[in-house]
Amino acid sequence: MIQLYGLRLSNYYSLIKALMIDKGLDFEEVKAPPTQKDDNLARTPMGKMPSIGVDGKYLSESLAIAQYLDAIAPQPALLPSDPWQAAKVMELVYHIKLDVELVARRCLPEALFGQSVSEETKTSTQAELKRGLAAVNRIIVCEPYAAGNTLSLADYYLYFCYGLADVISQKMFNESIIAQNPDIAALMQKLAAHPSIAQVDAEQAEK
Numbered sequence: 001m002i003q004l005y006g007l008r009l010s011n012y013y014s015l016i017k018a019l020m021i022d023k024g025l026d027f028e029e030v031k032a033p034p035t036q037k038d039d040n041l042a043r044t045p046m047g048k049m050p051s052i053g054v055d056g057k058y059l060s061e062s063l064a065i066a067q068y069l070d071a072i073a074p075q076p077a078l079l080p081s082d083p084w085q086a087a088k089v090m091e092l093v094y095h096i097k098l099d100v101e102l103v104a105r106r107c108l109p110e111a112l113f114g115q116s117v118s119e120e121t122k123t124s125t126q127a128e129l130k131r132g133l134a135a136v137n138r139i140i141v142c143e144p145y146a147a148g149n150t151l152s153l154a155d156y157y158l159y160f161c162y163g164l165a166d167v168i169s170q171k172m173f174n175e176s177i178i179a180q181n182p183d184i185a186a187l188m189q190k191l192a193a194h195p196s197i198a199q200v201d202a203e204q205a206e207k
């Protein structure tokens with residue numbers, strides 16, 4: 001049994017939960033808010049969520065966790081077997097994660113937690129978000145899935161990263177990053193109906 005630590009409100013926690021459901025893994029959810037307390041730092045060295053526990057050992061960082069899950073439960077595969085296509089999936093994942101989600105996240109305190117961020121941060125976030133979105137638009141396929149023919153790790157990152165970044169962008173800049181690209185909007189809808197993702201969203205709503 002794997003322990004999944006974190007909170008359901010976290011997009012990366014949700015992503016890992018969807019992967020574990022799709023892979024048919026036996027897991028339990030353990031509520032663990034992001035803190036700098038010793039017990040949490042032992043699981044996740046930055047104190048962030050999610051992390052997993054396996055036989056008393058711990059692993060953090062969603063990409064590392066996804067890699068581990070794919071190794072212990074290879075089906076359904078998160079990456080194509082062709083090395084080039086697999087690397088292209090990872091390229092897309094990195095741009096979604098680092099150049100869209102992580103950029104939008106700078107405004108998270110104001111967008112979702114009632115704090116304020118500086119005008120400088122807002123201006124630089126909006127400009128860099130535009131650049132990140134353009135980068136993703138240049139390489140995303142969306143026919144029928146984010147990176148091509150099959151559902152891959154890129155679809156999970158698209159769904160959970162764009163979901164959060166879209167909320168932030170709408171609140172901060174009055175712009176939907178999803179509506180800007182009809183192909184991505186259609187894929188997001190399709191992914192929302194994917195059973196594991198629909199289950200994660202429903203359980204998040206009930207808290």
Ligand SMILES: N[C@@H](CCC(=O)N[C@@H](CS)C(=O)NCC(=O)O)C(=O)O
Binds near residue numbers: 046049060
């Ligand atoms: N790079 C990490 C990011 C995880 C992350 O940003 N988690 C957020 C919640 S979605 C968090 O714990 N934030 C609290 C903090 O930054 O201290 C991953 O991919 O797992």
